[in-house]
Amino acid sequence: MATKSTVDVAAIIKANNKALAADLAKGDAVGIGKRYSKTAKLMPPNADIQKGKNIAGFWQGAINMGIKGVALKTQEVEVHGTTAIEVGTYTLSGADGGALDAGKYIVVWKKDGKDWKLHRDIFNTSRPAT
Secondary structure: OOHHHHHHHHHHHHHHHHHHHHHHHOEEEEEEOOOOOEEEEOOOOOOOOOHHHHHHHHHHHHHHHOOOOEEEEEEEEEEEEEEEEEEEEEEEEEOHHHHHHHEEEEEEEEEEOOOEEEEEEEEEEEOOOO
């Protein structure tokens, strides 16, 4: 059974995911970058670990490649004090709304003052290699 704290943090994470999706839809890579902690690490597939300003740069590259939307579906959240672990699935879409990729992710969230921020973010496709 989920505790009230877990339910509250899960709701905050889902709201943060919606805000990140809105930033992506606007093409706002800087806004996405601000959703990460100062010591965050983004671990995308087929790329090196991204840190600091490189996180916004990674997302700008994704936007430039035609990624215009993301649907994030949280499957579970575990809260451990000032960190939380989220497991979920994603679908990336282009300007026409068509799916460009779909996969799974794990995010370690970290409480930063009053805000929860992405601290460790790793994702990979569920599509077969071509």
